[in-house]
Amino acid sequence: MLNIPLWRRLLIAAVLLFGLLFAMPNLFYERVEAHNDAVTAIEVFGDSPERAAARDGWPGWLPSSLVNLGLDLRGGAHLLAEVHLSDVYGTRIDTMWTDVRDALREERATVGTIRRQDGPDDELRVRISQPEGMSTALQAVRGLAQPIVSLTGVGANDIEVRADGDVLIVTLSEAERIATDDRTMQQSLEIIRRRVDEAGTREPTIQRQGADRILIQVPGIGSAQELKDIIGTTAQLTFNHVVGRTSNPNEAPGARNVLYPALDEPDTYYIVNKSAVVTGEDLVDAQPAFDQNGLPVVTFRFNTSGARKFGDYTAENIGNPFAIVLDEEVVSAPVIRDAIRGGSGQISGQFTIESTTQLAILLRAGALPAELTFLEERTIGPELGADSIEAGRIATMVAFAAVLVFMGLSYGLFGLFANVALVLNVALIFAVLSTIGATLTLPGIAGIVLTIGMAVDANVLVFERIREELKTAKGPARAIELGYEKALSAIIDANITTLIAAVILFLMGSGPVRGFAVTLGVGILTSIFTAIFVTRLFVVIWMERRRPKTITV
Template structure:
């Protein structure tokens, strides 16, 4: 019998009302976006009267989730970057040298004297200067320092490879270890980039790995590629080194275990530093812009382990110079006046207020594990984004009107029911997009347009089935009931296959493809709901009210 239980009717109307409530903020997009942005700024940087006014412009008791606009709709900056993985290999071998030196030095009576020739291209080259005939013994000593790692085939492997070239031992990383380093480096780089952009105050960025060593960064809003490149391209590797001496000779001779680095503030000035780090930026837990003697500076704080090492070194080296190195330049080399035991300090230099704020962000978000090169950058202006929105809006309106007219001319009153359900369908799509905080792009709009066309397919199947049942001399109630029942399997089959396609696109795709898959997948869910439940509810309510003896579809 043609009927819907009361509780089912209540649930259908509740779903419609809930979806409309979630979608409502999008009708006041500018106000709600300013409200959400103000809340984020207050949480990060504190409140101002202007931010409080933006927050008060939208009631707290109403939902504030909106569909975020992607780069192609809102404008912003896009960078395609490449991570220099070779830098990590080099850094790894520099740190490994101390272990090699100690192991070989302990066997000096057996293998004789040795000298490190170089650490280049991720390889350590050590020459046996006294007893080259002991090269095999020395290689076994170095191999004893290896650690197990997981190879590409799944079996255990060594993390280093050792070979001989005459009287020179060459120590490098194995392919299995390089693969693990690459994966870890890319994960760390993604996380550091995300933290930097979040600290910068932008909303809804797109940060995706592309290939083995590339990362795509897209930041919607009022951001230029120059600002974004400045924020991301710096490695922000901070370290503290004892100073051997200063010099003005860029070709000054340095001993093994020493570095020659330029002074960031004084052109033509250089420092010779000990290669070993007393403490590094990895031990930093916080950094904030501040003022020192009325000039912009950066306050930093170590964790307990770093603070203890920092305090012990300063206590033992009062009167000595101590270099603060950032990305291969000495930004400050103060003289230790007293022991610094509080685990914190201040970096001073020729900073502007903006530079001190950016440096604090870089240090707080962490150093990139490797250098980053910008391969491609693109600015998308707000005007271009507005043009894209208008084009997408026109496409949706044209598709919407065409479908509404077709359904009404083809099915009359039943077509009108389907049209109302189609409007509800679009509202529910935007409600779900707002609920999950999805980012809408041009391909996403294409998914919505496609959903509008697909949404009436189920209704066409149902109405055509009802027409066939009417031709079999069945009554109106029975024809409507059989029409919904017998069309259900075809509706489910067609939409499940399309939903699986959308799921595959989301899992395998990236960027715009995922945007299309999200709107298509959500559109399938809402269109099935509106076709099976909403239009049927309208038909049943109309039938109960009019009790027609005959119907025309």
């Protein structure tokens, strides 16, 4: 006989209540979105009457998770950027100068004096005064080589060392260049993701394309230029030793020095040592703040290594200025009054509150390791997204209505049970998508429409099986029980194969294909639940209340 234990009924009811409760915020999308934005803004910037009003527009005790709208539904910006991978080679080689110099100094008796020579950016050239000691110099520098930690560079070293007369030349090995390219791309992806996340955007798509390109799609942002402003700035912060100061922009800075303009001092230029004392890589935090005069500044804090280097430098250079350089401009050049051992400080200048906030975001995210060139940029207006949403809504409603009418005409009361289960199925889909933070795109809407059409397949199998069992003169209860039991294997088999296809689409696809796969996969799981458990629960409750002698399916 038909029987569903009380605990199972309560569990089914709890799942349905979850679905309705967590799908409900999507019916009040703008209000809930304003509530979520206000809560985030209050946590970051503090309370205000406007933010409090937006926060109170949705009860805090209700769920507030929403289905994120993709670029084609919400509008936003699309960029395709090329990473200049070769820029990193020169920086990588430049950082080796200190180690090479120290290694050669230990062999001074054999190699004589050493002097760095100018050359290509991706080469470190060092002249020795005693060419007969070149073999010793080569051996000393080759001892600095490190094995490459990558699958493509197993057994190879990171540098190649050769001699050209009395000049020793250090370059990156080919295997190290390949490994460096991969690290640069991974670092660029992570920094872009962090910068976009810091700006408060929702569900961006940031992925590598080919060897040196990155695709960036951010829904809800005003324009492609706004997105470029967020991710296109290098924000390279360094602390350099000041050699001198001049008003002549054409003055020769000298070997191993560079000439940078002062940000807030017109016609003023600083000659600084090219090798930075500390870089932005040693920063662990940066926040907008105000100084003792109430002016906007950016406070920063170094990690342990950076704090030690900065402390040692300031202790050795009391009374001398040092330059805070941001993107090849001297933001400030204070004089060192005492050793700064705390590992923290502040950057002051002609800042506004907005500029300090933006600068802090860029510094926290880190400096891009290489320059970006934007090959393609598009702005998708919100009106296009609204049209897409409207088209998807109409398609869903038409499919929904057609399925409801078909099931009602084909199976009568049992078709009505299937229709109610179908409504609950759609609610469960949106509840799951909201809970996992999935992004809904036009292909995702197509997946929901397809799910609506497929959702009643399981009910059709069950109802047709019940019809067959009724023809054998079995009672209504036994026919319904056998119908569900004998149709179960067919339901599972049919949906498992579709679920496998959805999983493969998700793993192998990207962007819109993944959006379709997610909604299709979630829809399959919720359809199985509503067909096997929810519709059956409706039928059992009806049978218990009416106890019909005969039924018509």
